[in-house]
Amino acid sequence: MTWLVPLPVIMPLLGAAVTLLLRRRPVLQRAVSVLVLSATLVVAVLLLASTATGAPLTVAVGGWAAPLGIVLVADRLAALMLVVSAAVTLCVLVYSIGQGMADGDDAVPVAVYHPAYLILTAGVTNAFLAGDLFNLYVGFEILLAASYVLITIGATRSRIRTGTTYVVVSLLSSLIFLTAIGLIYAATGTLNLAQLAGRLDALPDGLQLGLQSMLLLAFGIKAAVFPLSAWLPDSYPTAIAPVTAVFAGLLTKVGVYAIIRTQTLLFPDGPAGGVLLVAALLTMTVGILGAVAQSDIKRLLSFTLVSHIGYMLFGIGLASSAGLSGAIFYVVHHIVVQTTLFLAAGLIERRGGTTTLDRLGGLARLTPVLGVLFFVPALNLAGIPPFSGFLGKLGLLQAGVDAGGALAWVLVAGSVVTSLLTLYAIGRVWNLAFWRTPHASMPADGGARAGRALPRLMVGATLALVVLGTGLTVVSGPLFDITSRAATELRERQPYVHAVFAEEVP
Incomplete structure (x- = not known):
C-alpha cells in the first residue's frame, strides 16, 4: 500500500x-x-x-x-x-x-x-x-x-x-x-x-x-x-x-x-507545555470576547475560529495521551463544523444581501432550509450534547482533570466559560438573523442575487458537511479509538522512527 x-x-x-x-x-x-x-x-x-x-x-x-x-x-x-x-x-x-x-x-x-x-x-x-x-x-x-x-x-x-x-x-x-x-x-x-x-x-x-x-x-x-x-x-x-x-x-x-x-x-x-497552556487560555478568552462584540456573522465566526484553536492547544499543552487524543478529535470536528458555518454564512449573504446582523431577520421563516443548515453546526460548535463538539470538549476536560495542577484546572474552567459564551454568540446570530422580523432593507424576493432561490449545488454541498459533522457523533467511538491510538503512537515516537529507518533512533 x-x-x-x-x-x-x-x-x-x-x-x-x-x-x-x-x-x-x-x-x-x-x-x-x-x-x-x-x-x-x-x-x-x-x-x-x-x-x-x-x-x-x-x-x-x-x-x-x-x-x-x-x-x-x-x-x-x-x-x-x-x-x-x-x-x-x-x-x-x-x-x-x-x-x-x-x-x-x-x-x-x-x-x-x-x-x-x-x-x-x-x-x-x-x-x-x-x-x-x-x-x-x-x-x-x-x-x-x-x-x-x-x-x-x-x-x-x-x-x-x-x-x-x-x-x-x-x-x-x-x-x-x-x-x-x-x-x-x-x-x-x-x-x-x-x-x-x-x-x-x-x-x-x-x-x-x-x-x-x-x-x-x-x-x-x-x-x-x-x-x-x-x-x-x-x-x-x-x-x-x-x-x-x-x-x-x-x-x-x-x-x-x-x-x-x-x-x-x-x-x-520540552518545557513549553506550560506556555502552551497559557496561550490556550488567552486564545480561548480573547477570541470568544471578540466574537461576542461582533455585529457581522463572518467576523463573529472568524473570532470563534481563533477562540477554538485554544481547545486544541489545551490538549497539546497537557502532553498526555488523553490530551493529545482530545486535541486530534477536536481538530477533526472543528475543520468540518467551522467550514460548514462559513458556507452557511455565504448562503445567508446570498439570501439576505448581507451578513450584518442589524440588516437581517426572519431567515428561518423565509428560507427554512437555511435555518437548518446554520442551526445544526452552530449547536455543534457551541458543544451542545450529543454533538461531536460536546464530546471533544468533554474529552479535553477529562484530560485536564486527570492532569491536575492549578493551570490545568484554570483551563478546565476557561473551556467551560468559552463554550457558554460561544453558545451566547451563536444564539445572538440566530435571534437576530433568523428569528426576529425581517429588516426593512432585506429583500423578500427578487434582486440581482439577494432574495433569489439558493442554488442546489451550494445547498447540497453545505448539507453534505452538516451530515458529515453530525455523523462524527455517530462514529465518535471508532473515531476516538483512532485518535487515542494516534496519540499513543505520537508519544511513543518509535513507530514513526522505525517506519522511516527500520531501526532505533540514529
Missing part, C-alpha cells in the same frame, strides 16, 4: 496542470477538479484503513533513502487529517461550482480558481505527509502561494487590502520557520524528523528551547494563536465564501498539525 502515499500530493498537482490547460473549457475544468478531489478522498480513506491497523507507511521519493532523500510518511494522524481535509475540500469545491454556475462565474473566475484550489490542496496534503522539516516548509509555501491568489480573487479594494496583510503575515511566519530550519540543520546536520527525534535530545537544554520557541512562533502565526492572531478576523471574511470557508476550516489546522507533530516527535519533554 506504500504506493498510495504520494498520490494525495501528485494527483492535485497534475489536476492543477490539466485544469490550467482547460482554462477555456470551464465544464471540463470543473469535471477534472471534482474527479481529482474525489480520487484523493478515496486514496485518503484507503491510507487511513491501512494505518489504523498497521504501522506507518513511508515512501522515499525518487528512491533516495532517508535521511538524504525526501520521505513521505503516512501514520494514523496524517491519514486522518488527509481524510477530513479531502472531504472538506471536495464539498467546498462543489459549493464554489454551484456559486459559479449561478452567477455566471463572475464572482469566481474558474480559469484561475480551479488550478489555484488544487495547488492549495496539494500543499495541504504535502504538509501532512512531510517527513522532514524542509518538505513541511515546502508544503506551507505551496498552499500559501495558492492562497495568495484565492484570497484576492475579484480584486476588490477590500480584498487587495486584507490580502496584502495576509501575505505580509504569512511571509513573516515563513521567514521565521526557514530561519529555524537553518539553525536546526546547523546544530544537528539533518532535517529528517525521525532522525531529529534522536539528535535534538543531545543538544543543550537552552539551545533546544530556542529552536522549539522559533518553531512554535512560526506555527503559532499560521495557526492564529493569540497574540499572533490579530491578522485573521480582518483577512478571512473579505474573500469569496468558498475561499473563506476552506481557509477558516482547514488552513489554521495545518499550523496546529505542525505543532502537534514537532512537539511530540522533536520536543516530547
Whole structure:
C-alpha cells in the first residue's frame, strides 16, 4: 500500500496542470477538479484503513533513502487529517461550482480558481505527509502561494487590502520557520524528523528551547494563536465564501498539525507545555470576547475560529495521551463544523444581501432550509450534547482533570466559560438573523442575487458537511479509538522512527 502515499500530493498537482490547460473549457475544468478531489478522498480513506491497523507507511521519493532523500510518511494522524481535509475540500469545491454556475462565474473566475484550489490542496496534503522539516516548509509555501491568489480573487479594494496583510503575515511566519530550519540543520546536520527525534535530545537544554520557541512562533502565526492572531478576523471574511470557508476550516489546522507533530516527535519533554497552556487560555478568552462584540456573522465566526484553536492547544499543552487524543478529535470536528458555518454564512449573504446582523431577520421563516443548515453546526460548535463538539470538549476536560495542577484546572474552567459564551454568540446570530422580523432593507424576493432561490449545488454541498459533522457523533467511538491510538503512537515516537529507518533512533 506504500504506493498510495504520494498520490494525495501528485494527483492535485497534475489536476492543477490539466485544469490550467482547460482554462477555456470551464465544464471540463470543473469535471477534472471534482474527479481529482474525489480520487484523493478515496486514496485518503484507503491510507487511513491501512494505518489504523498497521504501522506507518513511508515512501522515499525518487528512491533516495532517508535521511538524504525526501520521505513521505503516512501514520494514523496524517491519514486522518488527509481524510477530513479531502472531504472538506471536495464539498467546498462543489459549493464554489454551484456559486459559479449561478452567477455566471463572475464572482469566481474558474480559469484561475480551479488550478489555484488544487495547488492549495496539494500543499495541504504535502504538509501532512512531510517527513522532514524542509518538505513541511515546502508544503506551507505551496498552499500559501495558492492562497495568495484565492484570497484576492475579484480584486476588490477590500480584498487587495486584507490580502496584502495576509501575505505580509504569512511571509513573516515563513521567514521565521526557514530561519529555524537553518539553525536546526546547523546544530544537528539533518532535517529528517525521525532522525531529529534522536539528535535534538543531545543538544543543550537552552539551545533546544530556542529552536522549539522559533518553531512554535512560526506555527503559532499560521495557526492564529493569540497574540499572533490579530491578522485573521480582518483577512478571512473579505474573500469569496468558498475561499473563506476552506481557509477558516482547514488552513489554521495545518499550523496546529505542525505543532502537534514537532512537539511530540522533536520536543516530547520540552518545557513549553506550560506556555502552551497559557496561550490556550488567552486564545480561548480573547477570541470568544471578540466574537461576542461582533455585529457581522463572518467576523463573529472568524473570532470563534481563533477562540477554538485554544481547545486544541489545551490538549497539546497537557502532553498526555488523553490530551493529545482530545486535541486530534477536536481538530477533526472543528475543520468540518467551522467550514460548514462559513458556507452557511455565504448562503445567508446570498439570501439576505448581507451578513450584518442589524440588516437581517426572519431567515428561518423565509428560507427554512437555511435555518437548518446554520442551526445544526452552530449547536455543534457551541458543544451542545450529543454533538461531536460536546464530546471533544468533554474529552479535553477529562484530560485536564486527570492532569491536575492549578493551570490545568484554570483551563478546565476557561473551556467551560468559552463554550457558554460561544453558545451566547451563536444564539445572538440566530435571534437576530433568523428569528426576529425581517429588516426593512432585506429583500423578500427578487434582486440581482439577494432574495433569489439558493442554488442546489451550494445547498447540497453545505448539507453534505452538516451530515458529515453530525455523523462524527455517530462514529465518535471508532473515531476516538483512532485518535487515542494516534496519540499513543505520537508519544511513543518509535513507530514513526522505525517506519522511516527500520531501526532505533540514529
